[in-house]
Amino acid sequence: MGYGRFLLKRGVQGVGVVWGVVTVVFVLRFITPGSPIDTVAPLDASQETRQRIAEELGLDQPLYVQYLDYLAELLQGNMGYSYISSIPASVQVFQKLPATLELAVAASLVAVALSIPLGVISATRRHEPADYAATSFSLLGISTPNFWLGIMLVLVFAVELNVFPTSGRAYGFGQTLAAITGPEPFFTVATAWLASLFLPAITLGTYFTALITRLVRSGMLDELSQGYVRATRAKGLPETLVRYKHVLRNTLVPVVTVLGLQLGTLIGGAVITEAVFAWPGLGTEIIRAINARDWPILQGSLIVIGCGFVLLNIAVDALYAYLDPRVVAE
Amino acid sequence: MSDTAAAGESRGAPAGHPDDVLRVRDLSTRFFTEEGQVNAVESVSFTVRDGEIFGIVGESGSGKSVTALSLIDLVDSPGRVTGGEVWYRDADLAEEFRDRLPDAVDGEFVDTRRLPKGVRRALRGPAFSMVFQDPMSSLNPSVTVGEQIAEAVEVQRRATANPRRTRSRTQGYGMGKLIADTLLPNRGFTSESSMNRAIELLEQVGIPDPAERAHEYPHQFSGGMLQRAMIAQALAGEPDVLIADEPTTALDVTIQAQILNLLRDLQEQAGTSVVMITHDLGVIARMCNRVGVMYAGQIVERGTLSDVFETPVHPYTQGLLGSIPDLDDPAPRLQPIEGNVPSLLDEEMGGRCFFADRCPKAMTDCLQPISEYDADPGSDEHTARCVLAEREFSEADALPPDHFDRNEEVRGDE
Numbered sequence: 001m002g003y004g005r006f007l008l009k010r011g012v013q014g015v016g017v018v019w020g021v022v023t024v025v026f027v028l029r030f031i032t033p034g035s036p037i038d039t040v041a042p043l044d045a046s047q048e049t050r051q052r053i054a055e056e057l058g059l060d061q062p063l064y065v066q067y068l069d070y071l072a073e074l075l076q077g078n079m080g081y082s083y084i085s086s087i088p089a090s091v092q093v094f095q096k097l098p099a100t101l102e103l104a105v106a107a108s109l110v111a112v113a114l115s116i117p118l119g120v121i122s123a124t125r126r127h128e129p130a131d132y133a134a135t136s137f138s139l140l141g142i143s144t145p146n147f148w149l150g151i152m153l154v155l156v157f158a159v160e161l162n163v164f165p166t167s168g169r170a171y172g173f174g175q176t177l178a179a180i181t182g183p184e185p186f187f188t189v190a191t192a193w194l195a196s197l198f199l200p201a202i203t204l205g206t207y208f209t210a211l212i213t214r215l216v217r218s219g220m221l222d223e224l225s226q227g228y229v230r231a232t233r234a235k236g237l238p239e240t241l242v243r244y245k246h247v248l249r250n251t252l253v254p255v256v257t258v259l260g261l262q263l264g265t266l267i268g269g270a271v272i273t274e275a276v277f278a279w280p281g282l283g284t285e286i287i288r289a290i291n292a293r294d295w296p297i298l299q300g301s302l303i304v305i306g307c308g309f310v311l312l313n314i315a316v317d318a319l320y321a322y323l324d325p326r327v328v329a330e
Numbered sequence: 331m332s333d334t335a336a337a338g339e340s341r342g343a344p345a346g347h348p349d350d351v352l353r354v355r356d357l358s359t360r361f362f363t364e365e366g367q368v369n370a371v372e373s374v375s376f377t378v379r380d381g382e383i384f385g386i387v388g389e390s391g392s393g394k395s396v397t398a399l400s401l402i403d404l405v406d407s408p409g410r411v412t413g414g415e416v417w418y419r420d421a422d423l424a425e426e427f428r429d430r431l432p433d434a435v436d437g438e439f440v441d442t443r444r445l446p447k448g449v450r451r452a453l454r455g456p457a458f459s460m461v462f463q464d465p466m467s468s469l470n471p472s473v474t475v476g477e478q479i480a481e482a483v484e485v486q487r488r489a490t491a492n493p494r495r496t497r498s499r500t501q502g503y504g505m506g507k508l509i510a511d512t513l514l515p516n517r518g519f520t521s522e523s524s525m526n527r528a529i530e531l532l533e534q535v536g537i538p539d540p541a542e543r544a545h546e547y548p549h550q551f552s553g554g555m556l557q558r559a560m561i562a563q564a565l566a567g568e569p570d571v572l573i574a575d576e577p578t579t580a581l582d583v584t585i586q587a588q589i590l591n592l593l594r595d596l597q598e599q600a601g602t603s604v605v606m607i608t609h610d611l612g613v614i615a616r617m618c619n620r621v622g623v624m625y626a627g628q629i630v631e632r633g634t635l636s637d638v639f640e641t642p643v644h645p646y647t648q649g650l651l652g653s654i655p656d657l658d659d660p661a662p663r664l665q666p667i668e669g670n671v672p673s674l675l676d677e678e679m680g681g682r683c684f685f686a687d688r689c690p691k692a693m694t695d696c697l698q699p700i701s702e703y704d705a706d707p708g709s710d711e712h713t714a715r716c717v718l719a720e721r722e723f724s725e726a727d728a729l730p731p732d733h734f735d736r737n738e739e740v741r742g743d744e
Contacts, residue, residue, distance in 0.1 A: 236453075
């Protein structure tokens with residue numbers, strides 16, 4: 001089976017999964033108590049007004065008609081309109097998405113940059129102080145709750161030491177890029193951007209870092225005991241090549257899988273971190289939409305997150321196939 | 331044993347045949363496990379000559395493979411080579427270290443155990459290389475076969491490109507270079523000419539369509555083809571000594587003969603010396619010029635093929651030879667050696683002949699450490715670690731058959 005066919009197969013499977021997500025998200029609305037009409041209609045609205053609103057929103061139709069309508073609209077890229085602000089849900093969601101993506105990518109960059117070296121050091125210096133330090137760190141990282149870590153970081157670095165802002169997002173990545181040519185001084189913009197991103201990224205990335213450190217450590221120890229390592233050394237290859245070209249590469253196969261899956265979780269899991277840091281992303285938007293029973297926004301957000309998951313999975317599979325040629329063969 | 335350890339500091343290479351390329355003296359390797367110290371290789375000595383095949387034969391767990399790994403300094407933790415010398419003949423290397431490490435040099439010989447770690451690593455490939463037992467697990471599954479052989483070629487190319495050869499070999503291949511080679515397109519550790527050489531090597535070991543197969547992964551090869559590729563990889567550095575550790579054990583019987591023929595042909599073409607490690611006496615008889623028989627971490631008898639096969643002295647060697655069927659006379663029952671290979675745990679071994687508890691001719695003399703005796707005054711090659719090389723068996727001195735059982739009971743009661 002060729003590489004192209006392999007990806008095509010994964011793509012078709014992905015479409016199926018997205019359809020499943022859409023259906024679940026749609027059904028969710030009908031098993032949740034409270035009607036959106038209550039939110040939209042004034043408190044003293046008459047039965048006629050409520051009826052009119054229901055007709056406007058299409059809520060008076062039978063369930064399957066509503067479902068098919070919803071699918072048809074979605075295929076045209078229309079996720080409905082916010083019950084509150086009447087802004088198209090797609091606009092609202094995609095406006096908030098970059099902030100969340102930025103946070104998730106920053107968190108995973110922190111995680112990858114820290115965890116792979118930590119894991120490698122830990123595995124190659126097994127039972128030495130460096131290994132104990134790395135394993136203790138990862139145990140702490142895995143068992144620290146996100147929200148607590150966030151609040152503590154704010155207390156120490158923002159409130160006490162006053163080196164980072166307590167909350168909010170000063171500039172986005174796009175604005176920072178624009179500042180290269182724009183009127184604002186680039187350096188100021190870039191520092192403000194990074195400063196506001198720093199604590200949220202650490203908060204969100206800590207668990208992830210700890211998890212991958214453990215994975216890399218155990219994976220690498222496992223690989224180091226394989227017969228080919230000895231054979232590679234026997235042909236006189238420098239230890240750098242043995243460790244990184246052969247052993248680390250094979251270790252990364254399972255790590256990449258977890259990395260990809262966790263990146264999806266990061267986007268979803270950013271909800272708590274975003275709430276702690278008042279980060280204007282999808283997570284904050286989801287909380288707002290739930291409180292306001294703003295279903296189109298909630299549905300749109302969940303579908304976007306679901307699609308993200310699926311795309312990441314396909315990317316992981318593609319990378320997996322690149323790292324381990326046996327995957328394509330099977 | 332004790333006198334060699336005392337005088338062991340700087341007495342140069344052991345005497346031997348002028349054609350020797352390798353002289354190993356008193357090599358000992360221990361494993362420090364949670365159950366205790368395991369003496370996997372115990373004071374092993376042997377020599378290997380130019381262009382010969384030296385066989386090491388023994389049961390599973392007798393220390394054959396650990397001996398091989400000790401030679402090329404690849405014993406993994408918790409194991410460690412704890413003593414002994416591995417004298418390797420290399421005039422250039424000897425010249426380079428003559429002033430810096432006078433203890434490690436004797437004539438054209440260098441004691442590789444006393445060389446710096448980087449130099450020892452650099453000897454893997456051009457001096458020693460190894461063919462492993464299981465080709466499937468001895469190649470990286472996610473790198474193409476050709477690339478892996480090309481790496482072995484490349485590492486030697488890079489070393490010889492620089493006139494200060496050992497120096498340049500010990501200079502590491504740093505992280506910076508590795509990252510650049512990995513990330514930049516059209517860059518990599520191996521060059522195109524190394525890849526071409528790898529394809530040549532594949533052809534030399536009899537792999538059809540080598541240019542295409544070089545780009546395949548190990549899982550696309552059959553076991554026999556993969557072992558051929560392993561041999562190609564081991565030959566990439568044009569080694570002086572090729573160590574073949576059970577090279578045919580994991581293969582089908584029909585393939586075994588092919589691989590052995592291939593090894594012999596290549597060995598004859600290149601004049602490489604081979605250390606052939608196997609449990610199969612048939613392989614030894616067919617391939618080797620000289621042979622050492624290992625038991626419980628020691629070489630108990632060594633000599634030329636005819637010395638060991640026709641006039642064995644050690645009862646263990648006699649037992650081994652008695653346990654193979656004779657095609658001409660299949661009538662007599664095979665004679666297995668009673669009992670099992672002893673535990674190699676240090677505290678359980680004691681200072682005696684390790685075979686005494688299974689030996690039909692054990693005597694009171696066997697309860698002390700046994701050194702290597704010259705088994706045949708006519709030839710200085712045939713030695714045995716057995717008192718029978720020096721004296722006849724006598725009933726008067728024989729140990730009672732339950733001697734070791736009683737000792738165990740006594741120990742158990744304590």
